[in-house]
Amino acid sequence: MRKFLHFLETIDLMRMVVGICILVDGYPLIFFFRETLKLAPGSTVFTAVAFAFGLVLMVPFTFLRRLYRPNMTMLWMGLGFIALCIMYMFTYLGDPGFKDYDKDMIYYAYALIFLFLLINIPNDIARVFIFVVVFFTFVSNLGLIYSLITNPSWAIGQRATITLGDNDDGGNPHVFSRNAFMGIVACAIWLIRSDTNIFLRLFALFAGMVNLAVLVLTQTRSSILALLIAIAFFLAFNVRPPQIRAVVRGIFKPVTLVIVAIGMVAISFFINKYYDVYAVLYGYVLSFMERNLDNIYALFGAKAQGAAYKATLDDSAANRSMSALFFTNVLTGHIHMLILGFGYKYLYLDVPILESLTNMGILGFILFGGVNALCLYHSLGIMRTNPNQLSVFLAYFYMLIMVAAFTGGRPNEISFWIPLALMTRFMGIEHLFPEHLQDRKHIVYAPAVPAASPVS
Template sequence: MANFIRFVQTLDYMRMVVGICIVVNGYPLIFFFRETMKLAPGSTVFTAVVLAGGLVLMIPFTVLRRLYRPNMTMLWMGVSFLLLIIFYMFFFNGVPGFEDSGRDMIYFAYVLIFLFLLINIPNDIIRVFIPIVVLFTLVSNLGLIYALITDPTWAIGQRATITLNNGDEGSGNPHAFSRNAFIGVVACAIGLFRPQTNIFFKLLCFFAGLVNIAVLVLTQTRSAIVALILAVILFMYFNVRPAQIRIAVRGLVKPVPIFIMAVGFLGVIYFFQRYFTAYLILYDYVTSFMTRNLENVYALLGMKAQGVDYNAVLDDSAANRSVSGIFLRNVLYGHLHMLILGYGYKYLYLDVPLMEAFTNHGILGLVLFGGINALAFYHAIRTMRTNPNDLSTFLAYFYLLIFVQLFTNGRPNEISFWFPLSLMIRFIGVDHLFPAYLSTASPSQNTGQLVVVPTQPV
């Protein structure tokens, strides 16, 4: 009976984690069903309904009766910034005739509901979090691959994405798919390195990890590539020590790891022998990606493009951020007083979220938005040192992508920032409050649970 109850609880935790995945990382699957399967092409209502479905799946049976303590400093900073931009939207809007307040309020309501539900969700979802994320990201990647194969407008060499609303080849959003791939790589790495992971799940993680890396290459998004390089460097710095290398080497000579490596190696060789074109495609994507980014480096240094006579130039995205930097410099030198309150809600799209928070929302916007991200980065680095549990470790490396995007793309009011930041608020920096059986380090026995007892009638 006890095993049956535990099984039912596990299914319940899996339901909640699927809901979290839909909200935080659901756009790849939403685009697949909406555009590729033609369920609702171009429909924002369909997107809103699916995200709402994710929120419904997150509702625990103990909602409002059992709450869990988040990172309180990050909570108040995050909520304060959201209230600040809502205030600016209605009373200090930088866009004349702004008509999207209703749509934006729905986004902010989703973020606040998501954060509230996270505070109600039990810490025990840690037990099933990584397996669900691995499966969820794999299914999303397979959906993208199917979409590319069946899309007559997509050709090899283009960035991997799903065309939106029957638009042109540039109408897709490759960043959504690169984020999915990055998340998948992190989850698969954790699954592979967990000592308690069984051989079948390790094989799944190995296969899914290869698919994630391939998709990451196909999307050609710099922010995800930079975040992955940064994640590898930090992982090596915090985890690779002489003693650990010796332990790892000893672990590799055991039958199970040898079998996994042999199967994986033979599988990769067989795949590329049978589908040699796939290898050539990946190779062309890698070389073109490196060539394009080296040209940006040459342009910044004022050099000529490699092997040619003309001067290198920045691509559109890099040039846009360069213009944003020039705008901020001009404001600092000639209109410094405007940065006290900022220029208003959505006054200017700078493509650098941290800079836009300062320019549009003033000093308070920079302090709140920059402060919550500084705390998230601090706790992420601290978590990488200790690896207290699978979920905290996952979020620590996931945040590296958010950190890179603070300087590369997006806006500070977008849900693509605030859904992940809500996860950080709930789970980062509070691992000492989790029960001991969820931890891989030496945590406190405190569950971090706040029981809300309803008042009794007199």
């Protein structure tokens, strides 16, 4: 009977995590059902209903009867920034043609309701969180792959995304790269846990490779940069000389040599049999490197491919270059405007942390930058101690949010505040997690420093 009740509790926790995934990473599946399966092409109502369904799934049976403590500093700073945005929207508009009051208020409402429901959700979701994320991201990737295969307007070389509406303008590859990044982090956590079942570990390895392939196909610089930063932090905090020596010694064990040989044969067979797939991925990597080198050449005014060709910035890099020029002009001639800012949505800079200052003033910069600074601080602490798998996932996932804060979007977008709400709920409170959720013993690579004992 006890095992059956534990099983029901696990299913209930998984239901809540699926709801969280829909809010944090629901766009890939929403676009698949909406556009690929033609259930509601171009419908924002369908998207709103899908998000509402995710919120319903998050409602626990202990709703309003048991609340859980979030990170209070991050909570008040996040609520303060959203309140400031709403106040500016109705009293200090920077965009004279702004009419999206209802749409923006709906976005803020979703973020606030999501945060409120998270405070009702128990910490025990930590034990099923990675399991759900691995499968959720994998299914989302399958939807994207199916869409690309069945889309006659998509050709090899284009960025992997789902076409929105009935035109060929394409969609948003960043939501698919976020899904792939989350999948890579979740699969990696599953792989390094010493108690992971061998079959689940093999599935995590396969799903991780699919995620990596999708990440390459989306050609998003921010996600790839975030992945490199996450890998660097993982190596810095978790890999020490004793582990390196142990790995080197383990490589020369007979079992390891056999596995490596089998892996090399399998990779060789795959490349020979599916050379086209290999060539496509290789071509994407090469073109991605060339395009970024072109941006570097352009910044220095260099010629990239001979005397007849002058390198130019792509649209995204050019927009950020103009944003830097605008900010420089403000500092030199209108610095007083940064006290209150230029107003709500005055100018789209494509650098959220900078836009929070220019549009929302010093207070907006302190609140938005403060939440991100606290997230980074807690992420580094979590990476050092590996307290539990949910916290570890959020710490490495934040690397993507951190890069995005400097490279794309607006500070008031739901794409920031839904993940930041999740981090506000679970980051910096690891000491409040019960003993059975502490996973330090399951990490293959030892923490850099001894972990503090949990406080109930």
